[in-house]
Amino acid sequence: MSSTRLGNLLGTALRQQRQRRELSQRQLAGLAEVSQAAVARIERGERSPGIPALERLFAAMDVQLVVAVEPLDAHLDARIDELAARPIGERIDELGLDEVLDRLPDLPQVLTGGTAALLQGAPVPVDAVEIALRWEDSKRFTAWLEANYGQRWNARWEEFGGVWLEPEEPGEHRWSTRYGEIRATMCDELPETIEVRHGGRDYRVVPLVELELTEPRAADLLRRYRARRSAPES
Structure with a gap:
């Protein structure tokens, strides 16, 4: 390290x-x-x-550091194994996905990135709701962010806030809101999707095969998981 x-x-x-x-x-x-x-x-x-x-x-926050050593990237293996063993519904609830979607009813959007991979059973770490939005809806999305205490990620200071909120402005399309973190892929037209169903709810998601072509991080984690599954037990 x-x-x-x-x-x-x-x-x-x-x-x-x-x-x-x-x-x-x-x-x-x-x-x-x-x-x-x-x-x-x-x-x-x-x-x-x-x-x-x-x-x-x-x-000062009533916690302490714990120091340990591990093989390089062993934390990824452990995290992937832990996620693979957990029910998808539990991970959906933990992400707060349904709450976010219920607050975006008038904005055409589809789920992409790690969120779409999660809904298709992939054991990839997901710490934010990831959606695809059309550029023509950016002003409506900005208005929603303003109404829900949105703050945009400031890459320079590595924290939220201190930069323009609007997606049209340069910077990462990543915001914190009252409902958690949201990351957006802005596009001219929404990508093709499939429907998956969990807990009585349908979700429009970018297919896993497309994600593996367009999402390098998710693709790397999926390859790592498959390699571990196919490796003979020692």
């Missing part, structure tokens, strides 16, 4: 714990007696923090 990857992992863990407790960077910095700038740099992975500072930051 390179120091850059470790720094990113530590920064992500710190940000997730802070957001889970609904603390601002300034509030956490005050509790841990460090500067807000230091918290921001750590969360962005730009600074390799000292152990005492890290311990103070996590202790």
Whole structure:
């Protein structure tokens, strides 16, 4: 594991714990007696923090770091195996998918990315509802975001907020909302879909074979899962 990857992992863990407790960077910095700038740099992975500072930051949130070693990418294998063993309905509920879809009834959209893969039984990690939207509906989508406390992902600062909300503006099509995180693929026309059914509900999704051609991350994880399934047991 390179120091850059470790720094990113530590920064992500710190940000997730802070957001889970609904603390601002300034509030956490005050509790841990460090500067807000230091918290921001750590969360962005730009600074390799000292152990005492890290311990103070996590202790301020009543948690502690646990250090372990593992083979490279072993966490992916463990995560894929864990997801493969869980019911799809449970993962749908955890993602909050139905709640998001119920709030987007007037916006033509289809499910894509990891969300579509999940609904077709693929054991890929999904941490946001992924949809495809038409460019012609971007203003309506922006209005929906404004009404539901949307904040757009700021790649420079690696946090939500501080950039234009509208999909037409440059940047990642990724937002936090009152219903969770949403990622959008903006297109001229919606892609071809199939219907899958879970828990008495129909979902329009991009077919898995198409996802494997257009979604490199999902394709890599699927290949990894299939390789593990076909490998002889030791």
